């Protein structure tokens with residue numbers, strides 16, 4: 001009972017919500033963007049979510065009441081997706097939100113970079129509980145190489161890869177996302193090494209290659225932070241297709257598939 005009392009008080013630091021998300025999980029979804037991220041991905045288009053403070057603090061029930069206004073549009077597959085920022089930084093709130101969502105029969109998705117993951121307590125027990133009320137994770141592989149990962153995001157990747165392994169061990173469905181940045185993540189060797197890692201996982205339902213774009217660059221400027229990818233162009237369609245072939249482990253010569261498509 002005491003625990004319920006504690007969770008009743010929890011409020012999430014919210015960045016924004018969107019009523020009709022169509023790419024962040026299956027079906028039509030209500031999207032909740034939480035504040036706070038400790039990574040500093042050079043291509044981040046949500047730099048305005050980094051600061052964990054928010055003027056918009058809301059309870060799980062307030063958000064779920066808002067989300068359910070759109071429930072008739074969700075169909076069989078839709079539901080809610082919590083993104084950010086990095087949602088796992090607010091794991092107590094997320095746990096409360098998803099427990100209550102499940103009690104309402106709502107499909108739950110987390111869009112995460114996995115950066116806060118650790119097997120240390122108290123995080124790990126909370127994470128295990130969270131997975132019991134999470135249907136799917138959308139998870140980024142920012143870079144497979146530890147040193148390149150650090151250069152790209154400012155953080156290490158060993159705990160992130162460990163999170164992938166853990167999710168595989170419990171059979172939790174994952175969609176992998178890979179941002180293709182020319183000159184940084186599109187190297188053949190890196191793509192093949194990433195594929196090698198993905199092929200050790202048994203829970204991957206989808207692999208998406210997202211072409212780098214600079215649409216969030218203005219937010220860096222607004223925050224007064226230099227944007228280090230200035231001048232980097234988005235990758236071409238062929239590069240994206242090539243990366244998809246490699247990361248998905250499709251058989252045959254990817255170059256032939258592209259020229260024949």
Ligand code: SF4
Nearest residue numbers: 037039041044085113
């Ligand atoms: S993890 Fe996401 S929100 Fe955080 S810096 Fe990277 S792209 Fe931005």
